[in-house]
Amino acid sequence: MKESIWTRTRAAAPVRETLSREQIVQAAIETLDAEGVAGLSMRKLAAKLDAGATSLYWHVPTKDDLIDLVIDETYGEVDVPEPELAGWRAGALLFGHSLRAMVLRHPWLPEVIYTRPSIGPNATSLGSRGLVLFGAAGFADRDVDFAMGSVMSYVFGTANAEVAVHTAIRNSGRSTDEWVGDVLEQARVATANDPQMQESLRRRSNRDLATMHTESFVFGLDALLDGLATRVKK
Structure with a gap:
């Protein structure tokens, strides 16, 4: 692996250089x-x-x-609260929502973030503060790494899927409502003989896309934290 910019000695810029x-x-x-x-x-x-x-x-x-x-x-945009101020569960919720918002603000991230190690100062600071947060829940040894990694994997996975949908809509040249309406109609036709899927489509037909994404994200993050809480060693 080639040397990273984070481990390479930084050359001094010329004295007259005004760009930073x-x-x-x-x-x-x-x-x-x-x-x-x-x-x-x-x-x-x-x-x-x-x-x-x-x-x-x-x-x-x-x-x-x-x-x-x-x-x-x-990574410097992500809020990781101190557990003394928020408690680990509320802190983990805030961390998850802040990380999701960051990815949605920068939809190019999924294309590049998995291709290189994140070892810059902001990434390592986030990691350190996150480990303190999940350590406050009672996780220890490798479990604290796994707990934090599970939350980050969930957030990146769901946010990356949102980015992909928004990209598809933008590339289609259609409005969000038009694109979603077309997808739902095709799904209704394809699942006409499946009552469970038809009921699921009815539940989604009156919800705007942003609301559905947020509600799904909140449900999943809450469920994940519920599961993590049961694994804390007493």
Whole structure:
């Protein structure tokens, strides 16, 4: 595995250099949020910052390094409360909702976040605070890692599915209501002889997509935390 930007010695920028790494990262996140990974290039970013490509490379040697930096920056948006203030269960709920909101704000994340280790300062701080939070529940040894990992896996899985649906709707050129209506109608036809599925479709027919996603997420996260609570060793 090649050396990470987080373990590599950072070269000093020229004295007259006015561009900062922080400016580059923020501009990159804005571009990614608007255009996705395919829309990000060092040349485009340099133009956005009204800077030469050389200035960018002093701070961020490669596009891969830039992706590592922007991923870590997004981890800094996630709230992980101290268990003394919220209690582990309420804290875990807040953590889960904050992580989901972060992924939905940055729908390009699922495309890149699984391809590299998250070892930047924000990611490791989140991990450390999360372990304290789940440790306060009574989990110990490997169980604290598994408990936190289970919540993160659930959040990323559901949020990534939401991102995929929103991407499909955007690519279709149709409104959300039109897209959902078409999907439900096709499902009604395909399951016409299945009363259980027909009833499920009726339950969903009067719910907007955002509400359904949120209600499903809340139900699943509550159920997961209920299950974790039963595994705490007394």
